[in-house]
Amino acid sequence: MIYGTNIEAPEVAVLLFISEEPPGSMSILETTETPVPAFSPLVRRYTLEEFWALAEPGGGAHYELIGGTLFMVPPPDPPHDDLDMRMNASLQNFLITTRTLGGIYHPRAAIYLDDSFIEPDMMYVSEQLKAKMGRQRTSADIVFEYLSRTTANYDRTMKADTYLALGVRELWLVDPETRTVEIRNATAASDSPVWKIRRFGPSESATSLVLTGWQVSVENLFAGL
Numbered sequence: 001m002i003y004g005t006n007i008e009a010p011e012v013a014v015l016l017f018i019s020e021e022p023p024g025s026m027s028i029l030e031t032t033e034t035p036v037p038a039f040s041p042l043v044r045r046y047t048l049e050e051f052w053a054l055a056e057p058g059g060g061a062h063y064e065l066i067g068g069t070l071f072m073v074p075p076p077d078p079p080h081d082d083l084d085m086r087m088n089a090s091l092q093n094f095l096i097t098t099r100t101l102g103g104i105y106h107p108r109a110a111i112y113l114d115d116s117f118i119e120p121d122m123m124y125v126s127e128q129l130k131a132k133m134g135r136q137r138t139s140a141d142i143v144f145e146y147l148s149r150t151t152a153n154y155d156r157t158m159k160a161d162t163y164l165a166l167g168v169r170e171l172w173l174v175d176p177e178t179r180t181v182e183i184r185n186a187t188a189a190s191d192s193p194v195w196k197i198r199r200f201g202p203s204e205s206a207t208s209l210v211l212t213g214w215q216v217s218v219e220n221l222f223a224g225l
Contacts (some may be wrong), residue, residue, distance in 0.1 A: 041069045048114055062107075066162050068115040076121075079150040079225040083174055086124060086221055087144060089123060093216045101127040102141070111166060113138050118162060121146050124211070139167040142210050147175045160184065164193055170210045171195070179222045181206040 005214060035041045037054060038044035044220065045068030046054075054063060060075030084106070107119045113136070123140040142165050156173060163171055164186055173182040179202055184195035200206040201224070205215040 008104075022058055036064070037070055039070050039072070041067075044070075045115070046070055048112060050118060055100060055130075062119065064119065064159075065112075065115065065117040068176060071154070071158070073119075073154070074148070074150040076146065077150065079176055080121070080146045080148060082225055083146045083176065083221065084144075087146075087172075087216065089175070090216050091122075091211075092215065094211065098209065098213065103130070105137075105140075109137070111137055111140060111143075111168075113166075115221060116162065116166070118159060120144060120163075141168070141170065142170040142208065143168050144172045144174065147173060149177070149179070152177075160195070164195060169209060172206070174221070176225060179218070181218055181221070183208070183217070185209050 001189075026045075037057075037183055039220050046065055047068070048065070051063065051070070053066045056072075057063060057072055062069045064073055067134055088104060088106075095102060105125065106118075107121070109123070110117055110119045111123070112118070120140065120143040122144040124142040125137065126141045129139065129141055140163075145159070153173070160171055160173070163187070164176050165186075167186075170188050171184040173184070176180065181200045182205055183198045183200070185198075186193050187196045201217050202219045205217050207215045
């Protein structure tokens with residue numbers, strides 16, 4: 001009985017782990033420590049080889065590397081997959097109809113070099129660019145990002161500017177929240193490239209400047225989503 005109460009003290013089960021080690025010896029459990037990824041460049045910058053050696057974060061997220069700095073990218077929100085399916089079908093149809101050579105790539109296809117590794121939601125690489133790059137994909141002609149609430153800021157800023165620095169000619173930012181398509185095209189400035197931005201709403205068709213003649217109805221892209 002616990003003094004001052006009417007509550008019966010619970011029985012406590014004690015588990016004894018009996019070691020078969022001889023008397024006088026001590027048994028030590030061996031543990032393996034998993035390195036904790038560092039996300040500040042002031043703590044650590046990663047090489048591509050070190051980045052590839054990292055364990056996946058799990059939960060549908062993945063890591064990306066920009067200039068040696070590590071970023072964790074959360075899994076996308078709906079209707080990401082539906083937008084990807086529709087955009088892919090439109091682009092595929094255009095390439096077949098116009099007999100335009102090139103490839104369409106999806107994760108986990110990536111753009112990468114010595115200290116950077118990023119995965120576009122979708123990208124188009126022309127035969128000319130592919131031949132110029134060789135086996136390592138260091139850029140793309142057009143990149144597509146379908147914005148989610150958790151990744152929109154990253155896609156619009158850090159990731160977008162990384163694409164610009166890597167020579168991507170055109171970037172499509174598809175926003176299901178505002179039901180708009182923002183297309184950025186790289187243009188030369190005095191000392192560095194900059195994005196020239198065009199925005200398209202529901203009553204308009206988004207048009208590519210890289211693939212002349214390809215256009216996507218914004219209303220049809222978001223219909224029913």
